[in-house]
Amino acid sequence: YVDEIACIGCTFCADVARGTFYMDEQAGRARVFNQGGDEPDVIQEAIDTCPVNCITYVDLEDLQILESEREGQVI
Template identity: 40%
Template structure:
């Protein structure tokens, strides 16, 4: 997978939808904000689902 996932922590509200959808990719940091710790931790399809579910659209693909 050549794509990487990026989370805009300033916009993140810490709802944990991405963490619950792809726990192998996302986790909450010490401030309760989502972070991507492994862009290869799940399929692109599942990661895209997490991106689409984000209520504040703070998760994006980066090439």
């Protein structure tokens, strides 16, 4: 999960784990588009490159809550 409010749009995660993260052009922030789209070690490397630590693993229940809270949010 990427906390888009905290994300600074550095592109590091999307550059490292291209099968998992992408940069939302409209918001200029990273998003996860395919959980598990890369090998776990590549995903962890992408997480580790984040300079503001805005990427975390969350379970499905928490993800659904976070996504619903994000609806209508303007970044």
